[in-house]
Amino acid sequence: MHAPYPNYAPSGLPWAPQIPEGWQVQRNGRLFSHRVETGYPDLPILEVSLRTGVRVRDMINGKRKQVMSAKEKYKRAVKGDIAYNMMRMWQGAVGPAPADGLVSPAYVVVKPHAGVNTAYFSYLFRTAAYMQEVNKFSRGIVADRNRLYWESFKQMPSILPTIAEQNGIVAYLRTQDAQIARFIKAKRDLIALLIEQRLELVDRVIRHGLSASAALSPSGIDWVGDAPAHWRAARLSDCIEVCRAGVWGVDPTDKNEDDHLICVRVADFDTERLKVATSKLTVRAVTQAERAGRLLSRDDLLLEKSGGGEKTPVGRVVAFDLDQSAVCSNFLSRLVPNPALVISDYLLLLLNHLHARRVVMPFIKQTTGIQNLDSKAYFKLGVVLPSLEEQGEILKVLGAACDPIESAIAQAESEIRLIREYRDRQIADVVTGQIDVRGWKYSPEDQIPEEDLTALGDDDDNDTTEEETDGDDGHD
Numbered sequence: 001m002h003a004p005y006p007n008y009a010p011s012g013l014p015w016a017p018q019i020p021e022g023w024q025v026q027r028n029g030r031l032f033s034h035r036v037e038t039g040y041p042d043l044p045i046l047e048v049s050l051r052t053g054v055r056v057r058d059m060i061n062g063k064r065k066q067v068m069s070a071k072e073k074y075k076r077a078v079k080g081d082i083a084y085n086m087m088r089m090w091q092g093a094v095g096p097a098p099a100d101g102l103v104s105p106a107y108v109v110v111k112p113h114a115g116v117n118t119a120y121f122s123y124l125f126r127t128a129a130y131m132q133e134v135n136k137f138s139r140g141i142v143a144d145r146n147r148l149y150w151e152s153f154k155q156m157p158s159i160l161p162t163i164a165e166q167n168g169i170v171a172y173l174r175t176q177d178a179q180i181a182r183f184i185k186a187k188r189d190l191i192a193l194l195i196e197q198r199l200e201l202v203d204r205v206i207r208h209g210l211s212a213s214a215a216l217s218p219s220g221i222d223w224v225g226d227a228p229a230h231w232r233a234a235r236l237s238d239c240i241e242v243c244r245a246g247v248w249g250v251d252p253t254d255k256n257e258d259d260h261l262i263c264v265r266v267a268d269f270d271t272e273r274l275k276v277a278t279s280k281l282t283v284r285a286v287t288q289a290e291r292a293g294r295l296l297s298r299d300d301l302l303l304e305k306s307g308g309g310e311k312t313p314v315g316r317v318v319a320f321d322l323d324q325s326a327v328c329s330n331f332l333s334r335l336v337p338n339p340a341l342v343i344s345d346y347l348l349l350l351l352n353h354l355h356a357r358r359v360v361m362p363f364i365k366q367t368t369g370i371q372n373l374d375s376k377a378y379f380k381l382g383v384v385l386p387s388l389e390e391q392g393e394i395l396k397v398l399g400a401a402c403d404p405i406e407s408a409i410a411q412a413e414s415e416i417r418l419i420r421e422y423r424d425r426q427i428a429d430v431v432t433g434q435i436d437v438r439g440w441k442y443s444p445e446d447q448i449p450e451e452d453l454t455a456l457g458d459d460d461d462n463d464t465t466e467e468e469t470d471g472d473d474g475h476d
Contacts, residue, residue, distance in 0.1 A: 002435040015129035016159060020433040023161050029154030031121070032110035037076040046077060046101035052456045053095025053122050054083055054103075074102035077109045082118045084108055084125070086147040090134040092126040108150050117166040120431065123173055124158060127428045159432060169430055172437045177453055180423050185455040187412045194412075195356075198405045202353050205394055209386060221382035223359045231386050232341075237379040239347050242336035261286045262326035264302065286327055294327045294334065296320045299344040301335040301351070302328055305373040314371045315360035315378075317351040319344070333375060346391040349398070350383065423456075 005020035013025060047057040054077075077083045077097040084094035085107055096118035103109060112118050124130055137156050138146035161169065208216065209228045216226040219233060237243075263284040296302075300320045307314050317335070320326070328334055337344045354360050363378040364371050386394065429435045 002437055002439070005433055005436045008433075011159070013157060013159070015133060016432040019159055020161070020436070023159060023165075023433055025157050026160045027154065028110075028156050028158055031113055031116050031158060031160065032082065032154070033113065034150045034154075035076070035078070035081060035109040035111045037109075038074065039072055040074075040076045040102060041071040043076060044099070044101045045074075046083065046097060046099075046103050048083070048085065048093045048095055049454075049456075050088075050092040052453055053126075054097050056099060056101060071102065073105050075105065075107060075109050077101055077103050077107075078111065080112060080118055082110050082112070082121060082125075084110075084148070084153075086138075086149065087145065089125070089148050090131045090138065090146075092131065094125045095122045108148070108153065110150070110153070115160075115163045117163060117170055119170040119174075120161070120166040121158065123170070123427050124431045127431065128424065129428065129432075130158075161433065165438065168438060168440070171442050172440050173427060173430060174453075175442070176426060177423070177456060180419055181453050181455040183419055184416050187416050188455065191409055191412050194405050194409050198402055198409075199353075199356055201401055201405075202349070202398060203357065205398055206350060206353055207384070209390070210394060210397055219382070219384050221384065223354075223357065224382070224384050227384040228386070231384040234341065234383055234385055235379065236351075236381050236383055239338055239342045239350075239383070239385070240335050240379065241338040243333055243375070243379070260284060261291070262322070262324055264296070264320070264326055264328040264332065291327065296322075296326045296328065296334060297336075298323075299337065301337065301344065301348055303333040303335055303351070303373070303375065304331065305333050305375055306331040307371060313355065314364050314373050315351075315355040317348055317355070319348055341385060341388075343388060343391045343395070345395055349395065354381070420456075 007021040008018040009021050009023075011017060011019040011023075011025050013019075019025070045057045046054050048054050075083075077100070079097055079099050081097045082094065083097055083103045085104075087106065097103075097109075112121075125134075133156060134148055135146070137152040138148045139152065140146035207224050207227055208214070209231070211228075214228045214230075217229040219225065219227040219231075221227075221233070260283050263282050263286065265282055268282065298321060301317050302320055304314055304316045304318075320328075335347075337347045342350075359381070360373070360378060363374045363381075365374060366372075385391070430437055
């Protein structure tokens with residue numbers, strides 16, 4: 001455990017009232033200068049992780065591909081410069097450039113003065129307290145489009161330890177980050193194994209049933225193969241009595257009136273339990289005409305038909321489980337199961353298994369960065385169905401078998417969240433001088449490969465702001 005510094009002095013900062021004696025408070029304009037350099041189209045593109053900072057974009061293996069036009073407008077960032085997204089620095093979209101590269105016109109690039117370790121300031125700028133200050137200095141027409149221009153950034157006060165202490169803090173935090181990243185990677189590897197175990201279990205039962213002695217015959221369906229001879233072949237469309245697209249509500253700021261309804265969106269899903277997360281529902285005005293035939297019922301399923309990335313996986317399905325009147329947004333389709341053929345929970349299991357096995361992928365089209373499901377073609381997909389009674393038995397057996405796996409996954413995910421919370425608190429305490437790490441000694445075992453730190457990020461935490469902007473980031 002590290003102790004506090006022996007002596008502190010008032011800082012004048014509401015977000016860090018006391019700082020160690022000998023540390024200073026300086027405005028960013030005294031620490032950085034503005035770099036605006038364009039016309040370097042041959043440099044690599046840089047991107048930012050909201051947790052780990054700036055890195056060179058992998059244009060071959062990356063999950064997200066964007067069209068890079070007008071690269072002559074992209075700004076040059078020299079190795080060691082800090083780049084931040086004007087609209088998303090309050091979320092942590094900031095960091096030092098690891099190499100010379102290009103950033104979007106939506107970014108501001110600042111060059112450090114002597115005595116400034118940009119890695120230290122990258123840690124400082126991503127603390128919760130500092131990001132709240134970013135909000136105060138940002139400006140715009142509406143809150144969610146506020147921008148932190150250079151003119152405002154340079155007025156912001158920052159804490160300045162000596163350069164020796166900045167270097168020591170960075171070395172200490174990077175070593176801690178490496179240990180935390182290894183922990184997170186181990187937990188993610190465990191989660192991947194558990195998910196594969198669950199997938200194989202569900203796959204075996206959903207294609208071959210519960211009885212190992214059941215007679216099998218060719219189903220004629222590629223993804224199924226041989227299936228119990230007494231099961232029924234059908235199309236997904238046979239399993240759905242009603243399929244209706246969602247409706248748009250009005251501006252989400254126009255809400256909380258007596259006649260307004262919940263409008264379920266993609267962002268409202270709790271992906272772990274496949275249920276609507278009631279803590280963050282959007283309330284919108286929906287006309288009487290739009291309500292007709294679109295009010296959701298408890299056994300309805302909601303199919304995610306537009307989106308993209310780990311956080312909005314197209315083809316995922318959730319069950320609507322609220323007792324309140326609601327409709328869904330037009331990025332979703334409301335599916336009403338056909339009770340003569342399928343139990344709602346069995347169809348939920350089936351559709352999400354198709355998603356997990358990537359059977360849905362050929363039916364997803366990519367357009368301008370957004371994935372869209374061709375649901376008409378997808379619903380022609382062949383499936384095999386046991387009787388309603390056997391479906392109920394399968395759900396019961398799988399539930400008992402999968403519960404321990406789900407609990408282990410939830411435990412590992414909880415441990416990842418807790419270690420990230422610990423990391424955030426530790427960083428805030430160290431960079432503001434609330435604990436003294438000067439006694440920490442670096443050893444050769446603390447050598448940290450850069451790739452080890454990638455596990456600190458979420459599965460999909462890249463800054464995805466549109467690349468094309470007017471590039472207006474203020475004046476010198």
